[in-house]
Amino acid sequence: MSKISSYDIWIILAGYLAAIHVGKLSAVIPILQKDLNLSFTQAGLSLSLVQGAGMLFALCIGAVSEKIGLKKCLIFALILLGMSSFAGLWIDHSISLYFFRFMEGIGFLTISLCAPAILKRLSTPETMNFKMGLWSSYMGVGVSLAILTIPVLLEWLSWQHIWALFGALCWLVALMIYHFLRYDDKQTTVTTAPLNTSTSNSFLSIVKATVTHPPILCLAVIFACYTSQWITLTGFLPSLYVSFNMDLKLAGILVSMVVLSNLGGTFGAGVLLQKGIAPFKLLQFSFLSLILCSWVVFSQPYWLIFELQYLCAILFSFIGGIIPTTVFANTLRYAPQVNAAASSMGLVLQISACAQFLVPPATAALVSSSHQWYNAAWVTVSLSTLGLLTSYYLFKIYTQKKEPI
Template sequence: MQVQVFRSPELWIIVAGYSAAVHVGKLSPAIPVFRQAFDLSLLQAGLALSLVQAAGMLFALLIGAFSAHIGLKRCLITGLCALGLASSSSLLIDHVVSLFFFRFIEGLGFLLVTLSAPAILKQICAPETMSLKMGIWSSYMGLGVCLALLSIPVLFQYFDWKSVWFFLGIFSFLLAFCCHRFVHVARPSTSFDFSAFWDTVKVTIRHPPIVCLALIFACYTSQWLTMIGFLPSIYLSHHIRLELAGVLTAGVAFVNVVGTLTAGYLMQRGMKSKQLMIFGFSMMCLGSWLALEDAIILPFALQYLGVIFFSLFGGFIPTVVFAICLNCAPRANAVASSFGLVLQVSALGQFMIPPLSGLLVGHTHDWSNIAWISTVLSATGIVIVTLLMTRYQKIA
């Protein structure tokens, strides 16, 4: 029985997503260490956080369309190997430029994994279980970041950051081998055809529901990454130890997993997508203000409850976006390109918002200004959700 579980392709695909998200989240608790090692400003720290999204910002749509023509499994394994290579090359990082370079390569690997995995799941999962499976898949970011936030500060007590990065890279290589061994999907029936590839790109960017989902997802991910990325630094500014700050932030990331799984269950039970997303954005806005209000006005317990609400109910949004994206792709071979467009627009937001937030906080010396950014993004998300669901009532 245990052997059969480990042979399950869904297991390795989901674990690959969690592993990729660990590489995204591992930098957040390491920012204080990196700021000291490389003399990083808050703007540079924000850039380091968001640079992992640069590959997605530039290439997600094209790689998504390309993967459908060269093979999803091949893209998944290549992505894991890219993560392994970039992370295990930590011994070569001796300057902020090399840090940024390998962070970009990690972003490329993350992109390949997160583009190909949902399309593979659609191929191998029964239709009646897709909402629940997508809820589990959608938890990859929250759980992966949670694992990073919990483990990295502890590991830093025994190892330097280069050793930790190296072992994370080796783990990615091992996962690539397991996916090669246990994941079996249909291969492309024909050789690569540029005209078919370009047609897939065009039909994707001209499909309004996918464009709207991309904007909605960007409104969610950019503010979530900003909050989670800077939260350990916020807690350190309140004289909380790094280890405790990591645990507190990991708790925030973990409840995001609970939110994604809950949304999958609620969708399986028939709850409307529109209600879940509008509620999620509303709670992110409210939670950000509670979380970042001055400690003189609100006790820390209430501030922490605010950031819990922010992450928990915000977790409704990715599950709904991914589930709708699977069903609203313009055609069967455009699923990966649809996710590519969603991730590309999202990556643009994640690339821009953290550095701008760091610049704003560095100029004003007031962390609560991040709540204004959350408010604008949440309001924009609600407007787009309303427009999308009004125009396409079948997906509401």
């Protein structure tokens, strides 16, 4: 455990809690459709709306957080996330659901930007990949916890009270970080030096350095190709399994195992990177596997046995977990300048958020219009193909130009 400190644990815990708020809605989509009279497409919109803030503000929040202070922004984000979730007690219409999901998105986004930037500054070259592997598991852990625990909690509490409980946990973690995280925003990372050693504090210079740095742009597209299809598959799996006449609680348990399997990939990628496995090989293997697995997952049950479909869902999430660790490690290590770690992560998350905002409702609309779940596979296969091409461009073209990727 020498690779990780108690400070790291609080930061990673904040990420896990933020991801719970992303996954909490997919666990209750069938209930929300009844309580709020939502169509399936509207449910898809509410699922992706948490990414609305990232789609609009990720790069700006990343750059501003470096100036305000990463710890301050992390605490603010937890407070905001808690308030928005607690407001679930008063959600009685689709408009209020959309509004508070957007506000939760701001909190989730800020945590996603500030937490890894703090981890980078607290890391050494020997611990960097290990911590990134641990951090990258935050989506898998958080979403799986939400999907697994909410159907059980629904036996005693309404979904509104469950959301209020999650909000209170955010405030508790914010208080712990305020009191126990000893962190100086002025300290700089001791990891690999970035390409550009200029450290201008100007907001515009940070943004310009980030958006004009091709490797960061490529990594953003690669990450978007993964996250948009992962959130689509895991978000709609409960509804897919319910359409197979499966009990919602059982569906929640099965899907939570799918999401939880993502941890194996994120942890494993950190170990593989530490052992010197090329990021290019990891990304190519992952996207090729996603193409095969997603095609099987969305096949009709009379084409393939359910057990095979479920195994492929597990493999999809497990192997897909390799991608975020690989992307995060390269994004933080090769930010264009020392104080552009959060803005680089912001650009990656902003492009990813755009994809996550658009893909779930588009997939839901495609499935609703065709009444065939297998059409969702065309979406996932297309995204994986784009991820393959972009990773090839990044690691083959830019390595020839001596970019240290």
